[in-house]
Amino acid sequence: MTILIIQILNSLFYASVLFLIAAGLSLIFGVMRIVNMAHGTFYAVGAFVTAWLVGRAIALGVPAGWTFLLIPVGAGVVALLGIVIEPLLRPFYRRAEEYQLLVTFGLLLILEDVIRLLWGGLPLSADPVMDVLPSIHIGGLIYPGYNLVVIAIGAAAAVGLWAVIYRTKFGVMLRATSQDRRMASALGLNVALIYVSAFAIGCFMAGLGGAIIVPSQAAVLGMGIDALVLAFVVVVIGGLGSLQGALVGALIVSFVRTAGIQFFPEIELAVLYLIAAVVLLVKPTGLFGTA
Amino acid sequence: MILLETVDLSKRFGDVRACDGVNFTVNKGEFLSLVGSNGAGKTSLVNLISGHLKPNSGRILFEGKDVTFATVYERIKAGIARSFQIVNLFDGLSVFDNVALSIFSREGKIARIAALADHDQDVRRETFDVLGRFGLNGKSSVPAGGLAQGERKLLDVAVAYALRPKLLFLDEPTSGVSTREKTQIMDTVSSVVRAGAVTAVVIEHDMDVVFRYSDRIAMMHEGRFLADGTPEEIRANKDVANILLGAPLSA
Amino acid sequence: MTVAAVSRLQYRPKLLLLAAAVVVLALLALLPPYIGLYQTQLLTYGLIAAIAALGFNLLLGYTGLLSFGHSAFFGIGAYSVALLLRDAGIHSMELYVLIGLPIAAVTSALFGYICVRHTRIFFGILTLALSQVLWTLAYKFFWVTGGSDGLRVARPTLLAGMLTFTGGGSFQRFINAYYYYVLGVFAICVVIMWVIVHSPFGKALQAIRDNETRAAFLGLRIRRFRWVSFLISGTFTGLAGILWVPLNGLTTPEVLYWPFSGEIVFTTLLGGFRNFTGPIVGGVLFTYLKTYAVATTEYWQLLLGVVLVLLVVLLPTGIVGAISAVADKLWPQEKSS
Numbered sequence: 001m002t003i004l005i006i007q008i009l010n011s012l013f014y015a016s017v018l019f020l021i022a023a024g025l026s027l028i029f030g031v032m033r034i035v036n037m038a039h040g041t042f043y044a045v046g047a048f049v050t051a052w053l054v055g056r057a058i059a060l061g062v063p064a065g066w067t068f069l070l071i072p073v074g075a076g077v078v079a080l081l082g083i084v085i086e087p088l089l090r091p092f093y094r095r096a097e098e099y100q101l102l103v104t105f106g107l108l109l110i111l112e113d114v115i116r117l118l119w120g121g122l123p124l125s126a127d128p129v130m131d132v133l134p135s136i137h138i139g140g141l142i143y144p145g146y147n148l149v150v151i152a153i154g155a156a157a158a159v160g161l162w163a164v165i166y167r168t169k170f171g172v173m174l175r176a177t178s179q180d181r182r183m184a185s186a187l188g189l190n191v192a193l194i195y196v197s198a199f200a201i202g203c204f205m206a207g208l209g210g211a212i213i214v215p216s217q218a219a220v221l222g223m224g225i226d227a228l229v230l231a232f233v234v235v236v237i238g239g240l241g242s243l244q245g246a247l248v249g250a251l252i253v254s255f256v257r258t259a260g261i262q263f264f265p266e267i268e269l270a271v272l273y274l275i276a277a278v279v280l281l282v283k284p285t286g287l288f289g290t291a
Numbered sequence: 292m293i294l295l296e297t298v299d300l301s302k303r304f305g306d307v308r309a310c311d312g313v314n315f316t317v318n319k320g321e322f323l324s325l326v327g328s329n330g331a332g333k334t335s336l337v338n339l340i341s342g343h344l345k346p347n348s349g350r351i352l353f354e355g356k357d358v359t360f361a362t363v364y365e366r367i368k369a370g371i372a373r374s375f376q377i378v379n380l381f382d383g384l385s386v387f388d389n390v391a392l393s394i395f396s397r398e399g400k401i402a403r404i405a406a407l408a409d410h411d412q413d414v415r416r417e418t419f420d421v422l423g424r425f426g427l428n429g430k431s432s433v434p435a436g437g438l439a440q441g442e443r444k445l446l447d448v449a450v451a452y453a454l455r456p457k458l459l460f461l462d463e464p465t466s467g468v469s470t471r472e473k474t475q476i477m478d479t480v481s482s483v484v485r486a487g488a489v490t491a492v493v494i495e496h497d498m499d500v501v502f503r504y505s506d507r508i509a510m511m512h513e514g515r516f517l518a519d520g521t522p523e524e525i526r527a528n529k530d531v532a533n534i535l536l537g538a539p540l541s542a
Numbered sequence: 543m544t545v546a547a548v549s550r551l552q553y554r555p556k557l558l559l560l561a562a563a564v565v566v567l568a569l570l571a572l573l574p575p576y577i578g579l580y581q582t583q584l585l586t587y588g589l590i591a592a593i594a595a596l597g598f599n600l601l602l603g604y605t606g607l608l609s610f611g612h613s614a615f616f617g618i619g620a621y622s623v624a625l626l627l628r629d630a631g632i633h634s635m636e637l638y639v640l641i642g643l644p645i646a647a648v649t650s651a652l653f654g655y656i657c658v659r660h661t662r663i664f665f666g667i668l669t670l671a672l673s674q675v676l677w678t679l680a681y682k683f684f685w686v687t688g689g690s691d692g693l694r695v696a697r698p699t700l701l702a703g704m705l706t707f708t709g710g711g712s713f714q715r716f717i718n719a720y721y722y723y724v725l726g727v728f729a730i731c732v733v734i735m736w737v738i739v740h741s742p743f744g745k746a747l748q749a750i751r752d753n754e755t756r757a758a759f760l761g762l763r764i765r766r767f768r769w770v771s772f773l774i775s776g777t778f779t780g781l782a783g784i785l786w787v788p789l790n791g792l793t794t795p796e797v798l799y800w801p802f803s804g805e806i807v808f809t810t811l812l813g814g815f816r817n818f819t820g821p822i823v824g825g826v827l828f829t830y831l832k833t834y835a836v837a838t839t840e841y842w843q844l845l846l847g848v849v850l851v852l853l854v855v856l857l858p859t860g861i862v863g864a865i866s867a868v869a870d871k872l873w874p875q876e877k878s879s
Binding site: 102109270 | 674
């Protein structure tokens with residue numbers, strides 16, 4: 001029974017991270033109709049930046065408790081990166097899809113190597129952040145309190161994002177632009193500003209995902225690609241462009257993955273892709289997708 | 292001889308009755324113009340007949356056979372073809388290839404992988420024949436995307452014609468083209484109809500064109516047929532005049 | 543127009559093309575003594591890359607589907623050879639091709655079946671995901687695949703065992719003989735692909751690429767055409783993998799990893815994906831570029847990314863496309879028939 005609870009918590013932990021990445025991807029697609037192939041790499045950047053900052057902070061003698069604040073900083077850095085990059089991508093929103101994919105794929109190659117250039121090939125961890133929080137006892141077993149915080153962050157992000165999109169004026173503008181770009185600009189909306197904002201939010205989410213996972217799991221090269229593929233499975237299941245879809249998809253993928261690791265460790269990835277393939281066969285737009 | 296017949300054909304979009312119990316016939320060899328204001332139901336009717344839309348009720352009979360539930364492709368094979376309001380071509384392929392593809396498809400040769408498309412003499416000959424009829428011979432190796440608007444319209448009709456349909460629906464074939472090109476398109480269509488090669492139903496808004504080329508004019512209004520007859524009969528019809536001028540209909 | 547006139551038009555440009563191809567082939571055949579052993583080896587790699595790109599472009603340039611997972615087929619080809627050697631003791635190049643090619647074909651058929659049901663974005667990432675599955679399998683089942691160390695492959699025998707390469711001076715003999723072997727296969731591949739893209743099937747693919755709705759309206763079974771295209775594409779790339787591994791002497795999971803798919807995409811873009819010879823030029827050129835880039839900097843992937851972006855922005859039709867556009871301006875072609 002205890003094991004079950006632990007597994008459920010692990011799944012929720014992982015789902016939080018996945019949700020952040022997938023929601024960011026979905027948001028960017030929803031507003032700009034572009035799939036950023038480098039999105040997983042933004043997640044990786046978030047992880048590396050955060051881990052590096054934590055390392056520097058500890059080396060400078062900052063008490064471990066404060067390192068927690070570096071998580072939003074790490075996410076913020078990725079958002080800044082997004083703000084810089086978005087205007088460069090904008091000319092491609094109207095071009096053929098192949099070119100969009102190729103350009104963002106080029107971005108992926110560049111960023112992956114920049115990560116390698118800046119931080120080398122060795123994994124970078126941020127354990128101190130995790131150690132700050134006490135461990136919880138669950139039925140005789142010890143469970144990191146940090147994981148619960150991550151779950152809380154994930155839930156908060158889901159609620160927060162929903163609130164921004166559906167309850168604020170900015171959210172209305174976002175939704176208007178995603179429905180009809182020309183109409184939105186004819187109504188006087190600053191479409192460029194909305195694009196940059198949406199992209200920055202999407203990148204922030206991805207970066208946050210990386211920042212919150214790195215205390216638990218070291219940042220390694222190639223994590224971006226794995227994340228991209230998993231995020232993709234999430235949006236396939238949940239539907240591209242849908243917030244609920246990202247949430248539900250993240251939960252499903254996460255639980256299946258946890259079960260898979262437990263029972264079929266060799267092929268847990270394959271099981272995930274199988275589910276994605278089945279969903280694509282049955283409902284190509286995903287559970288909540290609008291195609 | 293009746294080529295096509297719809298029996299009580301209806302299509303609703305929510306509360307809007309696009310087609311309301313339509314009984315429509317097309318006679319073999321005629322040039323029929325389908326007119327009416329926007330939203331009268333003309334395109335919906337054509338979509339129902341070509342198979343791009345499924346009816347809510349009613350039947351469609353082509354050459355006496357019930358095609359109400361046939362797929363688009365089955366109707367093409369049976370002999371119904373159409374062009375589209377918005378020109379729909381293979382822009383990356385040459386004018387020649389655009390037409391040749393229709394012929395390959397019609398002949399069931401489209402999946403051939405071990406033979407060169409250019410070497411099929413029968414297809415080549417027929418393609419040049421079709422291009423000749425539509426005055427596009429000089430542009431056969433130009434990519435379709437590089438044609439002027441009027442030529443694109445011509446090619447669009449040519450591609451539908453190359454399927455050698457028995458019944459050809461043209462959805463606003465002269466919209467957006469110059470007067471000279473209008474004449475060229477309609478002259479060509481008219482001549483192939485006269486030659487007995489095809490029966491044509493044309494959705495058209497240009498009344499000059501309609502009166503000049505049609506054997507028969509049928510007018511739709513709010514999903515139903517209001518008038519149906521020769522150009523003279525239509526000209527004399529008060530209701531038609533009122534619709535066109537915006538006055539109320541007679542009781 | 544008369545039938546005779548029609549025929550004349552057909553054949554003249556084709557004869558010209560054939561003449562040009564023969565000249566190029568002859569030049570390639572005569573090169574080895576003049577360029578030395580290292581360059582001959584490099585050119586062999588180039589031709590192999592050209593075969594992979596040629597296959598890839600059937601899917602991208604002619605069918606309009608961008609795959610990010612073609613490394614899967616290259617890798618399957620390479621690993622098939624390695625496993626045939628290790629577990630079945632096969633040394634014959636012909637057997638490698640005869641057995642490896644169907645394996646690549648079956649893999650493409652399977653992956654294609656899953657992927658072609660979908661729209662462009664989903665298609666691209668599905669191909670990426672599937673190739674990643676293969677890559678993880680190659681790592682996880684290390685007792686089969688040699689894990690990250692990979693598998694070694696000895697020099698094969700060519701021409702049904704008639705040519706063997708052992709003993710003194712065998713390296714030079716192998717490189718030279720293998721070059722001609724690959725050149726021969728390359729020539730056959732080019733001819734086959736040329737016929738495919740100029741067949742009614744090839745025209746149908748382009749139609750589907752240009753206007754899916756209208757193609758469906760013509761009665762084309764979109765999914766089936768795309769699937770066959772995928773199948774052929776994967777098989778060609780698989781053949782490249784089969785040819786590659788005896789030359790490289792080693793296969794590692796790297797050839798299944800996503801950056802390798804990126805390289806394949808890059809070669810096609812470099813040469814230009816809207817024409818037939820683009821991928822060939824791209825494949826050969828890229829091999830040289832990569833060799834020098836890898837020798838120059840550790841971060842050549844960064845360089846690749848930058849050049850990729852530049853290509854998309856400045857030279858979207860690739861090198862051959864750009865040359866072709868310039869040629870059109872200088873010598874405008876007669877458009878009338």
